[in-house]
Amino acid sequence: MSSTPEYNNDNIKPEPILSQQDHEDGPVPPPNVDDAALVRKIDMRVLPMLFAIYLVAFLDRVNISNALTMSMPTDLDLYGDRANIALLIFYIPYILFEIPSNIVMKKLKPHIWLSGCIIAFGIVMLGQAFVQSYGGLIATRFFLGLAECGIFPGSFYLISFWYKRAEAQKRFTMYWSSVIFAGAFGGLLASGIAKMDGMRGLENWRWIFLLEGIASILIGIFALFFCADFPQQASWLTEDEKAAVIAKTRNFEDDEVSVTKSDLIASSKDLKLYLAGFMYFTIVVPIYAFSYFAPTIIKALGYGTIQTQLHSVPPFAAALGLCVVVAYFSDRLNIRLPFILLGQILIIIGVAIMLTTHGKSHFSAEYLGICFITMGAFSSGAVIICWVLMNMQGHKERSIGSGWVIGVGNAGGIVAVFCFTKDDAPLYHRGYWILMGITLAGVVLTLLYALVIVRDRRRQVRDEGKVDKEKVLSL
Structure with missing residues (x-):
């Protein structure tokens, strides 16, 4: 049986005629499908597992920032820029293999690929708990990057097929907030683990990697059974529900479509992809700079190890609050641009505060600057990803585009590790x-x-002669 959804006269046609209601709300789903109930069903089935996967993945990626405030630099002889190089090495495989990873995920199905990635990540993290030298740390960081390269772009690629544009930002932000929870929870966890120094003969920083590696493996096993696939592959949806999802998201492309060399060449000529990739790059730099170095910066304000970990939590909590507010209004107004600019302005203000007050005993002002930078970076990043991916259509564009944009963007991590x-x-x-x-x-x-986007949208509307919000590029 073909995996392409079938339609008949009693259901919906592949190319529905757009009425005035269609112009405003998108194509009408099959009459026996309650759209609100369907969205709730999708939310409960798709998002929680992806949230858990990336929570542990990002936590494992940046937990080294907490370890560096403990005895790890002394134990592994991390003098000079060695700690920064250890952070850097993660990004080499992470960047290079993001597009290939999306292509493999499409062939193997998301629940297999994503669960495999996080299990592999957890195993490597366990190995990192027992490294005895700088060389061992470099090796584990490289394999961590290789294991995680598919999780972030693959998850966004998957989510983009489940929601129409007006629903997308809240869901993208819900997934994105796993990064913020990891930043906040990492500080709380590290403050507790800091007290485990010497337990069973292990330094406290080793316990960070050990416990979080075990958690990653357990989450990966759960993901094998509970992670969702693409709508056409969802056994937990009825045929009418599948048709409704495909109709409202306008993703009629054959589920078994393959990415070819000509598709890669065509994508390489798209100016939007280059602009999107470098736009995301500029927001990734402050995101990773503060994910990795917030504890180090806060410690420079005069706090001890445990107080440093605890004070690294509020900036991420503030970022989460702003992300939720931005997601609500962005979807309600169906616009992304002003909210990205808002986040960028907050970063600029926060950096200006740090440049003018850092080192002058203005602790409250400096801490406010840290909060502004964190809030602006994380809120903008969530909107950029949604804006870019929801302006792409079908498996080919989104598999290549999400891998490219997130791959180029994550090169910002290379810059970030040498910022401080x-x-x-x-x-x-x-x-x-x-x-x-x-x-x-x-x-x-x-x-x-x-x-x-404005230029291409005008051309698109002119050429197609109709307005379909799920196909026309949006601001």
């Missing part, structure tokens, strides 16, 4: 000026991407 180095401590002026320059460049790229 020991030779620039404790004021870190060089790092803050890097963040300022990159964020200003991000504002320019965001506006350029919006101009290209």
Whole structure:
């Protein structure tokens, strides 16, 4: 039986005629499907498992930032820039294999690929708990990057097929918030683990990797049974429900379509992809800079190890609150651009505060600057991903596009790991000026991407002669 959804006269046709209601709300689903109930069903089945997967994945990726405030640098002889290089090595396989990973996920099905990735990630994390040298740390960081390369772009790629544009931002933000929870929870967890130093002969930083590696493996096993696939493959939906999802998201493309070399070449000529990738790059730099170095920066304010971990939580909590508010209004107004610019402005203000107050005993002002940077970076990042992916259509565009944009964007992690180095401590002026320059460049790229969207949308509407919100590019 073909995996392409079948339609008959009693259901809906592949190319529905757009009425006035269709112009405003998208194609009408089959009459016996309650759309609100269907969306709730999808929310409960798709999002929780993906949230858990990336929560442990991001937690495992950045937990080294907490370990670096303990005895890890001394135990592994991490002098000079060695700690920064260990952070850097993660991104080499992580960036290179994101597009191939999406293609493999499409062939193997998401529940198999994503669960395999997180189990492999957990196994490597267990190995990192027992490294005895700088070389061992470098090796485990490389394989962590290889194991995780498919999780983030693959999850966004999958989510984009389940929701129409007006529903997407809240769901993308719900998934994205796993990153923020990881940042906040990582600090709380590390403050507790810091007290385990010497337990069973292991340093406290080793317990971080050990416990989180075990959690990753357990989540990966659950994901094998509970992670959702694409709508056409969902055995937990009725045929009418599948038809309703496909109709409202306008994803009529054959489920078994394959990405070819010509598709890759065609994508390489799309200006929007380049602008989107570098736009995301400019927001990833502050995201990773503060995910990795917030504990280090906070410790420079004069706090002890446990107080440092606890004080790293509120900035991420504030970021989560702003992300929720932005997601609500972005979907309600069906627009993304102003909310991205808002986040970028917060980063600029936060960096300006740090440049003018850091090292002058203005603890409250400095802490506010850290909160502003974290809030702006995480809120903008969630909207950028949704904006870019929901302006793509079908498996080919989204598998290539999500891998490319997130791959190029995550190259920002390479810059981020060298923003705050020991030779620039404790004021870190060089790092803050890097963040300022990159964020200003991000504002320019965001506006350029919006101009290209306006140009292509006008051309699209002119050529098709009709308005379909789920197909026409949006701001």
